[in-house]
Amino acid sequence: DTAVSQTPKYLVTQMGNDKSIKCEQNLGHDTMYWYKQDSKKFLKIMFSYNNKELIINETVPNRFSPKSPDKAHLNLHINSLELGDSAVYFCASSGPGGELFFGEGSRLTVL
Amino acid sequence: GENVGLHLPTLSVQEGDNSIINCAYSNSASDYFIWYKQESGKGPQFIIDIRSNMDKRQGQRVTVLLNKTVKHLSLQIAATQPGDSAVYFCAENRGGADGLTFGKGTHLIIQP
Numbered sequence: 747d748t749a750v751s752q753t754p755k756y757l758v759t760q761m762g763n764d765k766s767i768k769c770e771q772n773l774g775h776d777t778m779y780w781y782k783q784d785s786k787k788f789l790k791i792m793f794s795y796n797n798k799e800l801i802i803n804e805t806v807p808n809r810f811s812p813k814s815p816d817k818a819h820l821n822l823h824i825n826s827l828e829l830g831d832s833a834v835y836f837c838a839s840s841g842p843g844g845e846l847f848f849g850e851g852s853r854l855t856v857l
Numbered sequence: 858g859e860n861v862g863l864h865l866p867t868l869s870v871q872e873g874d875n876s877i878i879n880c881a882y883s884n885s886a887s888d889y890f891i892w893y894k895q896e897s898g899k900g901p902q903f904i905i906d907i908r909s910n911m912d913k914r915q916g917q918r919v920t921v922l923l924n925k926t927v928k929h930l931s932l933q934i935a936a937t938q939p940g941d942s943a944v945y946f947c948a949e950n951r952g953g954a955d956g957l958t959f960g961k962g963t964h965l966i967i968q969p
């Protein structure tokens with residue numbers, strides 16, 4: 747009965763490919779996020795969606811595009827993958843109090 | 858054991874001792890702070906939070922202290938156990954729709 751679930755957990759792919767990571771939350775939260783964690787464990791916000799509207803778009807390449815079919819889902823699509831995209835990507839959601847609930851992460855390795 | 862700011866990313870303590878993890882936050886307008894624990898291969902998990910109208914909050918074996926004057930946050934873990942081994946992050950909410958901004962993290966290692 748996972749609150750925030752994301753798939754796949756591991757993703758290994760070649761440079762130039764396009765890939766997607768899916769995220770679903772069953773907490774009824776209005777806002778969902780994508781964070782990127784680099785090799786030094788630094789967590790940086792990439793996007794957030796509130797009621798299907800993009801409200802933050804940090805300075806990430808436009809090869810990254812979040813897609814939200816409904817309030818419970820926020821998927822991350824990445825085009826033309828580069829070596830520097832290798833990282834762990836975390837989906838999260840937040841309720842009115844502001845506390846974030848994270849998924850287990852998706853480790854992306856670009857070869 | 859005590860970690861001084863974010864310049865010591867690894868903190869090693871003896872099992873049973875108390876641990877203190879420190880964090881310097883950046884925005885004086887931040888009104889909400891959270892400590893997260895991240896175990897290997899997992900996502901960050903909520904430990905304890907505190908709002909800016911408080912200076913101390915206690916949970917089970919954990920205490921968070923907030924000093925707004927110097928923009929400093931600390932997490933105290935009492936009687937550290939092997940299961941406390943993880944990376945600990947402080948996070949601040951700067952208001953608006955920006956979500957949480959995370960600090961660099963401290964890796965807590967428990968020595969038997």
